[in-house]
Amino acid sequence: MTEVTLAVVGGGLRGLTYARRAHATGAGRVVAVAEPDKRRREAFATEFEIAPDQVHPGWKELAAAGRVADAVVIATHDQLHTDPAVTLADLGYHILLEKPMAASEREATLIADAAGRNGIMLAVCHVLRYTPYTRVVKELLDSGRIGRLISVQHLEPVGWWHQAHSFVRGHWRREDTSAPMLLAKACHDVDWLIHLFGRPPARVSSFGSLSHFRAEERPVSAADRCLDCPLEPSCPYSAPRLYLGCLGNPDSEFWPLSAVTPGRTEEEVLDALRTGPYGRCVYACDNDVVDHQEVVMEFDDGATCSFTMSAFTPMEHRRTRLFGTHGYIDGDGRELRVMDFRTGEEDVITTDDVAGPSAADGHGGGDEGLTDAFLAAVTSGDPALLRSDAAESLMTHRVVWAAERARLTRSVVPLQP
Numbered sequence: 001m002t003e004v005t006l007a008v009v010g011g012g013l014r015g016l017t018y019a020r021r022a023h024a025t026g027a028g029r030v031v032a033v034a035e036p037d038k039r040r041r042e043a044f045a046t047e048f049e050i051a052p053d054q055v056h057p058g059w060k061e062l063a064a065a066g067r068v069a070d071a072v073v074i075a076t077h078d079q080l081h082t083d084p085a086v087t088l089a090d091l092g093y094h095i096l097l098e099k100p101m102a103a104s105e106r107e108a109t110l111i112a113d114a115a116g117r118n119g120i121m122l123a124v125c126h127v128l129r130y131t132p133y134t135r136v137v138k139e140l141l142d143s144g145r146i147g148r149l150i151s152v153q154h155l156e157p158v159g160w161w162h163q164a165h166s167f168v169r170g171h172w173r174r175e176d177t178s179a180p181m182l183l184a185k186a187c188h189d190v191d192w193l194i195h196l197f198g199r200p201p202a203r204v205s206s207f208g209s210l211s212h213f214r215a216e217e218r219p220v221s222a223a224d225r226c227l228d229c230p231l232e233p234s235c236p237y238s239a240p241r242l243y244l245g246c247l248g249n250p251d252s253e254f255w256p257l258s259a260v261t262p263g264r265t266e267e268e269v270l271d272a273l274r275t276g277p278y279g280r281c282v283y284a285c286d287n288d289v290v291d292h293q294e295v296v297m298e299f300d301d302g303a304t305c306s307f308t309m310s311a312f313t314p315m316e317h318r319r320t321r322l323f324g325t326h327g328y329i330d331g332d333g334r335e336l337r338v339m340d341f342r343t344g345e346e347d348v349i350t351t352d353d354v355a356g357p358s359a360a361d362g363h364g365g366g367d368e369g370l371t372d373a374f375l376a377a378v379t380s381g382d383p384a385l386l387r388s389d390a391a392e393s394l395m396t397h398r399v400v401w402a403a404e405r406a407r408l409t410r411s412v413v414p415l416q417p
Helices: 013-025 038-047 059-064 082-090 105-118 132-142 160-168 187-197 239-244 250-260 266-275 363-380 390-409
Strands: 004-009 028-034 071-074 094-097 122-124 149-157 203-209 292-298 304-310 319-324 327-331 335-340 346-350
Touching (some): 004 059, 004 363, 013 028, 013 250, 013 363, 028 038, 071 082, 082 094, 094 363, 105 122, 105 390, 122 363, 122 390, 132 319, 132 327, 132 335, 132 363, 149 187, 160 239, 160 250, 187 304, 187 390, 239 266, 250 266, 292 390
Parallel strands (some): 004 028, 071 094, 149 304
Antiparallel strands (some): 149 319, 292 304, 319 327, 327 335
8 A cells, every 4th residue: 555655734633633543544654743842843753753854843844845745734723724735735745734724714715726726635624524424414315315405403512611621711712813613613514514415505694602601700709710719619610620530531631631731640730720721710711702603504495504503512423403305314423313204214323433522532533534535535646535625615614704704793694606
């Protein structure tokens, strides 16, 4: 089997996930890394046995070396995708780009244009398209099992502790340093729903706000940090409960604990909570992204889709109900209950998704499926092995931006074909 050589820009959680999968399958080999954090950079280089001259403090140094690999994984923070993606596309790298494409429509368009003019494959990491569960759902719809798709209800249960970790205390808490919640978290879901319909919507509307994780909701006796707070034992967003509870569990230590501290002892975790951002009271942070949002889409044939994203849930697989002219599907991320209106029969289909929904679990098999498909596409030179390209990803991102405009302006936003 031909081995794809990979460079990785961003040696954190997502970069590690794709690199490890490539090595585990033997389909890819990491030969270069660009990572500004010295500890991460050195650990990454050691794990993948990267030659010292291919270990770089940033993507500019990697680019200065020319094209040193077949493909590159870009897994930097949301607002740092555009320059490396455009530059490395111009050098001829095929690109696996972490979602979202970019923080703005203008920058995402620059990336898509760079992929097009250089004839390279660019796969945005919409991992939900690559799960076994999605494959079964799409096959059911495309085969006409429930007739014409008329409406969809879809829920993304973000999870109360995940919201607190990533979107209140963590890297994605502010629009000005990351992106709106709908883009940072739920561009997955909008992309997935459009994938099921097979076309973009004609109109979109949206509602949502930051309702709970704000100063006005703070209990009177709450302290600025969990370790100083008399309410901590009974608070659902207790940082000590969450992060000390990760110790001893390799998956939880990989995520979410790795964002808090590289340490793996109680003392190191408590020190991080005493001094770092993840020990703050959820009502005393500088977050501004929404904690719940609704998106309503209408398609050119009158079909509709409602999407709910909520922090106030367990962290579980997405749940989806699909209503067709001849049948109905109710899915929970693993099982699908299919009702045929013509016969009255009901089938339960269990997919081979065994992994959980979180990043630590590989997003229900999506991380592995995407990595495998990307490496196979690069090896064969066949972009058809990918379930979306740069142009399609740009299109689904544009729906997200339209939904945000609709939310902010309280309007219905039409989309150009």
